Amino acid sequence: MTLPTLETTPIPGLLVVRLDRRVDDRGFFKENWQREKMLAIGLPDFGPVQNNVSFNADRGVTRGIHTEPWDKFVSLATGRIFGAWVDMREGESFGATFTLEMDTSVAVFVPRGVGNSYQTLEDATSYTYLVNEHWRPGIAYPALALDDPSAAIAWPIPLAEAIISEKDQNNPALDPATAIPPKKTLVLGGGGQLGLALAAAFPGSEAVTRAELDVTGAEAVAAWPWHEYAVVLNAAAYTAVDAAETPEGRVAAWAANATAPATLAGLARRHGFTLVHFSSEYVFDGTAPLDPGHTEDEPLSPLGVYAQTKAAGDIAAALAPRHYVLRTSWVIGDGKNFVRTMQSLAEKGVSPSVVDDQVGRLTFTDELVRATRHLLDSQAPYGTYNLSNGGPAMSWREVAQAVFERSGRSAEDVSGTTTAAYAEGVLAQGKPFAPRPLNSAMSLDKIRATGFEPEDALAALDRYLAD
Structure with missing residues (x-):
């Protein structure tokens, strides 16, 4: 397996990783996370402690925009997604956005304080993510409306046709007063x-x-x-x-x-x-x-x-x-x-x-x-x-x-x-x-x-x- 490659984005610390995916008539194989190689290309040594899988049965499921209090490494096991990220941190990049279509050959490192959202583009899509804090009940974190006009995210599947939870339909608009301070x-x-x-x-x-x-x-x-x-x-x-x-x-x-x-x-x-x-x-x-x-x-x-x-x-x-x-x-x-x-x-x-x-x-x-x-x-x-x-x-x-x-x-x-x-x-x-x-x-x-x-x-x- 060769080294993955790393790409920066307009959001500081938000990094795109192009994985080495080997495909044949049986399917594919990839090293989804290999610490030594990830550090070699410049990914932070963020110390993941938990691995989560989000399975989405139908095309159009849209989750977010969530700003969890941990770093996150997101990739796909099956299917395709449209990812959207908004910087919710204090500083000059507050409100900056970035979008990307992802398949199983792409991963994204999301730093703490950056809001993230994913819309499935195929049925039976599973994305997986590593985080460096354990999830525990009662954790509250900021969220952002999927249709926030300042973010102006061009969703491939219109939100009116998407599958969205009631909670995510009521997320607030972008507000500098709620910007996340650095640790x-x-x-x-x-x-x-x-x-x-x-x-x-x-x-x-x-x-x-x-x-x-x-x-x-x-x-x-x-x-x-x-x-x-x-x-x-x-x-x-x-x-x-x-x-x-x-x-x-x-x-x-x-x-x-x-x-x-x-x-x-x-x-x-x-x-x-x-x-x-x-x-x-x-x-x-x-x-x-x-x-x-x-x-x-x-x-x-x-x-x-x-x-x-x-x-x-x-x-x-x-x-x-x-x-x-x-x-x-x-x-x-x-x-x-x-x-x-x-x-x-x-x-x-x-x-x-x-x-x-x-x-x-x-x-x-x-x-x-x-x-x-x-x-x-x-x-x-x-x-x-x-x-x-x-x-x-x-x-x-x-x-x-x-x-x-x-x-x-x-x-x-x-x-x-x-x-x-x-x-x-x-x-x-x-x-x-x-x-x-x-x-x-x-x-x-x-x-x-x-x-x-x-x-x-x-x-x-x-x-x-x-x-």
Whole structure:
């Protein structure tokens, strides 16, 4: 069997598929749905969960125009139909129409929010359709009158001669006030520095804190309307690296960093949303060569409890059919962080001692946001990506020195120390201390291959300090 072919239409996302149908004196054979081939020609990986068959005994049966809340792949087993589609979604294409006569060699992918209607052109016509949501009683969805003048559909069989249900005879006219809004974006961890940046960059998104939605709580998860979202951005995490080494912190870290992503991956499979999960270079032990740094396919090697929970979260999030896992390092955004602390010490005349044997790259939250938008908007291949700002890897001391110089102080005012010496001082105070990867630098080749070029970290630092 050869590949089917794909044709676009005036309705965005409505796609016509010409199937490879083999005919002989016995009848015909076709691969009605073959996922690998469909993806190869550009059909969305929409994840069908139910197959329905509509048998129509008589020529002239006309059903629709229905706008179901799911994606739909329609084809024929027998007969011929005239298909009509109207875009009922908000946006510039609202009200756009497309019609097509279909036989058993043609299929159509109908995205959520596009009204669809079918008129049989032969007796004993059966059309079949895959959908990516289970039908359940009580589902309501918009419909459109078959004779709506703005749609102006030229039905081959006049509607006065067609067989139409009473319900479909009373569908309403096209009304912009009832246009279907797109599915929403949900930001988890909306109160953190990354969550705040994501919420600002995705207009119309819903940002929630853990107090508003605790993904580790079964009742909260069950009550949330996950079907309303196209994208879930999981910026929620337990980030107290040292506190995770305590009995209480260990439990909290595993719940937030591992159990929650596993729950979200299951919800993504069930409801079809894209899961974007933000991770950490702590999933590695820091022993990779500085050039190229840690790569996405490197075996996980976490050192401490926090690192172990983030590694488990990576594995869990990757089980979502549509997922992006962004591993990042040394995140800087609004609020308290290393750069702001060094800036404050510089202004106060303090000369700190900073570790100089941990090497990595800063990642500013606006860079994380830009990369997230790029992956989603470009529909880059799903998977795991490293993401930080660009430029040479630096030690924490070198970062502090760069901040001091930009604050009018000398770089020599920042002295160096080792991670071991710093840990000794923390432990001497009776506080927990988690092991750190000494090399946090990651290869950025994979995300560059999608067309994204990370901004140099020092250029981003200049702008951050200026703001």
